[in-house]
Amino acid sequence: MRVKVLGTRPAPNTIRDIFSRVVRVHTPVITVQRREIPYWQERGWIREGNCFTGMYQTPHASFHGWIEEKLFGHLEFRLYNPSREIRNHSHWVCFAPRGEEWYMVHMARRPKDVSSGILTIERLISEAFE
Amino acid sequence: MKRLSIVVAGTGQIRDLEIQPGTSAADILHQLNLADYLLSRGPNEPFFASSESVYDKVKDGEKLFASTKAEVGLLVCA
Numbered sequence: 001m002r003v004k005v006l007g008t009r010p011a012p013n014t015i016r017d018i019f020s021r022v023v024r025v026h027t028p029v030i031t032v033q034r035r036e037i038p039y040w041q042e043r044g045w046i047r048e049g050n051c052f053t054g055m056y057q058t059p060h061a062s063f064h065g066w067i068e069e070k071l072f073g074h075l076e077f078r079l080y081n082p083s084r085e086i087r088n089h090s091h092w093v094c095f096a097p098r099g100e101e102w103y104m105v106h107m108a109r110r111p112k113d114v115s116s117g118i119l120t121i122e123r124l125i126s127e128a129f130e
Numbered sequence: 131m132k133r134l135s136i137v138v139a140g141t142g143q144i145r146d147l148e149i150q151p152g153t154s155a156a157d158i159l160h161q162l163n164l165a166d167y168l169l170s171r172g173p174n175e176p177f178f179a180s181s182e183s184v185y186d187k188v189k190d191g192e193k194l195f196a197s198t199k200a201e202v203g204l205l206v207c208a
Contacts, residue, residue: 034135037142039195058174094202108203112166113140116197122173124202 039115052114056122060129061085065121066102067114077105077117089128132190136162136169139197149185156180159196167196 035042045054045065052067056079064080079086081101086092095103105124111117136145136158145162155169155178168177169184171194178184188194 034144035142036144039137039139039142039197041142091202094204105202106204107200109199109201111200112198115139115142116200119139119170119173119195119197120200120202123176126174 038113040118043118045114045118054118056118056125058122058126058129060126063125065118067117069114073112075107075111075114075117077107077121078102079105079121083128085128086125089124091124091128132185132188132192134158134184134188135191135193137193137195138162138164138167139195144193151185152183153185154178154181155184158184162196164196166198168199170195170197 040047040052040054043054043057045052045067050069052065052069054065055062056065061083063082066078066080068076068078070076078098079095079102082092082095082103086095094106094108096106098104105121107117107120111120131148131150133146133148136147137143138145147158147161149158159165159167159169170177171188171192173195178187184194
């Protein structure tokens with residue numbers, strides 16, 4: 001007899017870990033699909049015809065917004081009831097009253113899409129609060 | 131190398147890319163054929179300057195936004 005079993009003892013944890021990784025049965029990988037939607041949609045804005053309604057959202061504050069897509073792709077951005085911080089911002093002169101606490105935000109350089117405009121106004125709101 | 135996902139604001143389309151150290155915002159926008167866009171980490175973050183190295187400022191796998199240039203203002207408004 002070339003081999004004689006003298007006894008058995010548990011393998012060290014490190015060896016058992018390595019072994020368990022090798023023999024583990026892998027379950028199929030689930031690929032989570034990314035949502036590829038425009039920023040306005042991702043932020044919860046709703047489109048009805050050529051108008052968009054939603055909130056300009058920042059960590060500091062949120063404001064009701066209204067956007068109208070006019071002829072030739074011209075976009076008009078409105079913001080409801082701007083706060084004291086916005087009214088004290090150097091860009092306050094760019095807000096034109098449109099009645100009932102709605103203000104049109106004038107764009108010196110117009111965004112080419114709704115999402116870029118929302119991002120621009122959200123950035124301005126953040127600036128006003130900083 | 132770092133991997134980035136660039137969300138094109140108007141369409142929501144996501145473009146995946148890998149960048150090397152020293153890659154600037156302009157390099158990325160040029161590669162994606164987004165000449166009239168600006169790059170940022172989100173609405174509450176400033177835009178990357180054209181020549182600024184993006185590599186040092188982002189984490190591997192991070193999502194950035196590309197949005198068209200826009201500015202609130204009037205002629206009399208700075």
